[in-house]
Amino acid sequence: METTRILFVIRDDGDMTEPMNIMLLSALSKRDAPWRTTHRALLERDDILRVMDDVKPHIVACSAITGSHRAYLEAIRVVKERYGDSVLTVLGGPYCSSYPGVIAKEPYLDAIGYLECDEAWPAFLEAYESGGGRIHEIPNMITRENHHRVLRPVEVPNPKTGQPHIEYAVDPSFYRPRLTDLDSLPYLDRDLIYRNTLFGGRLKRTHMAGRGCPFKCTYCFEHTWNKVYLGKGKVLQRYSPVRYCEELARVKRDWPTRFIKHYDDVFPVFPPDREWLEEFAEVYPKLVGLPFHCLVRCDLVVQSPWALPLLKRAGVFSLTMSIESGNAFIRDHVIARDMAHEEIEQAFGEAHKLGIRTFSNTILGIPGPKIPKVGDPNFDARVEGIVNDSKLNRPARRVYIDLGKALESARLKFDGDPVALRRFVANYLKDTGAKVKLSDALDEARRQFEGDLSAWRRFVVDYLRSVGLHETQLEYDFESVLYSIGLGVNFGEFGILFPYPWTDVTEKYLIPRGWFDGDYDKLHASYQARSPLTCFTEDEKTAQENMALLGTAMILMTGSQNRFVRWFGRPFARFALPHLSRIRSRRATAFFQWLYTATKIVMHEKRVYPMHLSAREKWKFFLETWKLDVWKRFRRKHHQPVLRGSRPGSFLGGPPSV
Known part of the structure; x- marks a missing residue:
């Protein structure tokens, strides 16, 4: 068999988490195929054309997310213009699964991978080696030749204008079910990524114990994938604990490793996972025995009270439990987190009792609904908009209480006393934690105050405040930061909402309101950059940036193990955050960026990923992290060409080159 050479092109974007997708594809390429070799090239560091001349690959493959796809498409164009049909170009990743029509629009692409390609990729390589004609018959692999019969044009109305445009869906018969036997996968090819890059010296290694997420958070595409895969396999898949830990033990043996991060969307703590987690808690300490970090959900921790003790027994040092918003209305009705304050507080409290350090996102x-002013001429229309917002998403697990009946009882009791009525409603909400139907409550209140428009509007304003709504956007953002701080989290990150494709928050909330125009090409590759939404003023966007940086910095005090520091830090944060975040100077933001990086490094080392670095290692890591953070927050455009090769050498796993 002649050698088949595959070149994986990767961006040197400063991501300090290994590209597990590329490592898996490389391993799949070489399994039971010693005649295949895999190679890598870094867009911003390597001279891609010189690498092409040296390696002489048969296939050039990339994996793109929305935001990074432009650079990969440019690289593919340059390669094709130089080498033509002597090289097969393939693009995969979430971008292609969101926009399979890219194969019909980009003349330099030969094929794309759609959804999970664990079985499709090796089959595609075998078909290519057998003569090439069969590559057009491989499910999940859409080519320039087969896309006419695989893609189905779908007329989709623009949510903003109502005008139709064409998108493409994939014929369900042309993609495979989900892979359910993860144990059948080869070990990740870490050598491809670690050798001669900064990743080789990183002491924190990453892997995933399973795949899939059943939740419907509107800022994530997972639930859309679940719909596409409906009837094609179960949502959650797991490695067996022994198989998973054996691979981690191999990593520990072959590469310097002091800490493990399990990067599952949700680590196996679902109620049916108890047996899996019990076995993991026995196997992991014996085979791996390193402290680790994992991601879980507050509601699952509450539903599975055995989960945290088992994780503690296994050796967990820290865990992430995302809050996403400190405002209950936004959590329930905008981003569909379906998580009560009580569950969040209980979960963090239980973790702290067990001595597990906590990391919140x-x-x-x-954008939250804004309470209108009593004198607003469009008062009723704005209130109607808020009622409609409350219907976007509703908690699936928690029962709604019909406040209309409660208000009727209150009206009879407090007839003629609107102040007492408002006090009753506020206390009722506070005592019961009611999730109310706004339309019922407001209709009842309107009847109560009929004939007195001013009293009616004052009641509505008071009522909306009682259910957690605010007059300004920054009040929502302040609430979220202070909520995380109030939980006593040991570390926290504050990202910015970005409108990604295949997400409900983008397609059903942001675009229909005109807050995003649907142009994904202009998005920054990092969701920690300045907000791209048009509903915020530039001052609000600056305040959000400052708040995100300062929020993390202040957790250095508020999440401290020292009681006095915590006692001082929390009131200081409540006082200082609203004032400092409103400073509009970019120099101030740059200083906050430095403060953020410095405090983050300290907290990472002490509270999240303790790797016992030397003073020199800490200083080096600080510089690398600072460069990455600056790029995430401040770099707007790439002023240098992607294929420049001006800084040869592999820096993958270090500061960004973009």
């Missing part, structure tokens, strides 16, 4: 810049 929160999203700022989620």
Whole structure:
């Protein structure tokens, strides 16, 4: 068999988490095929054309997310213009699964991978080696030759204008069911990524114990994938604990490793996972025995009270539990987190009792409904808009209480006393934690105050405040930051809401309201950059940036193990955050960026990923992290060409080259 050479092209974007997708594809390429070799090239560091001349690959493959796809398409164009049909170009990743029509629009693409390609990729390589004609018959692999029969044009109305445009869907008969036997997968090819890059010296290694997420958070595409895969396999798949830990033990043996991060969307703590987690808690300490970090959900921790003790027994040092918003209305009705304050507080409290360090994620810049002023001439229309917002998403697990009946009882009791009525409603909401139907409550209140428009509007304003709504966007963002701080989290990150494709928050909330125009090409590759939404003023966007940086920095105090520091830090944060975040100077933001990186490094080392770095290692890591953070927050455009090769050498796993 003649050698088949595959070149994986990767961006050197400063991501300090290994590209597990590329490592898996490389391993799949070489399994039971010693005649195949895999190679890598870094867009911003390597001279791609010189690498092409040296390696002489038969296939050039890339994996793209929305935001990075432009650079990969440009690289593919340059390669094709130089080498023509002597090289097969393939693009995969979430971008192609969101926009399979890219194969019909980009003349330099030969094929794309759609959805999961664990079985499709090796089959595609075998078909290519057998003469090439069969590559057009491989499910999940859409080519220039087969896309006419595989893609189905779908007329989709623009949510903003109502005018139709063409998108493409894939014939369900042309993609395979989900892979359910993860144990059948080869070990990730870490050598491809670690050798001669900064990843080789990283002491924190990443893997995933399973795949899939059943939740319907509107800022994520997972539930859309679940719909596409409906009837094609179960949502959650797992490695067996022994198989998973054996691979981690191999990593520990072959590469310097002090800490493990399990990067599953949700680590196996679902109620049916108890047996899996019990076995993991026995196997992991014996085979791996390193402290680790994982991601879980507050509601699952509450539903599965055995989960945290088992994780503790296994050796967990820290875990992430995302909050996403400190405002209950936004959590329930905008981003569909379906998680009560009580569940969040209980979960963090239980973790702290067990001595497990906590890391929270929160999203700022989620547009919340604004309470109108009593004198607003469009008062009723704005209130109707808020009622409609409350219907976008509703908690699936928690029962709604019909507040209309409660208000009727209150009206009879407090007839003629609107102040007492408003006080009753506020206390009722506070005592019951009611999730109310706004339309019922407001209709009842309107009847109560009929004939007195001013009293009616004052009641509505008070009522909307009682259910957690605010007059301004920054009040929502302040609430979210202070909520995380109030939980006593040991570390926290505050990202910005970005409108990604295949997400309900983009397609059903942001675009229909005219807050995003649907142009994904202009998005920054990092969701920690300045908000791209048009509903915020530039001052609000600056305040959000500052808040995100300062929120993390202040957790250095509020999440401290020292009681006095915590006692001082929390009131200081409540006082200082609203004032400092409103400073509009870019120099101030740059200083906050430095403060954010410095405090983050300290907290990572002490509270999240303790790897016992030397003073020199800490300083080096600080510089690398600072460069990455600056790129995430401040770099707007790529002023240098992607294929420049001006800084040869592999820096993958270090500061960004973009």
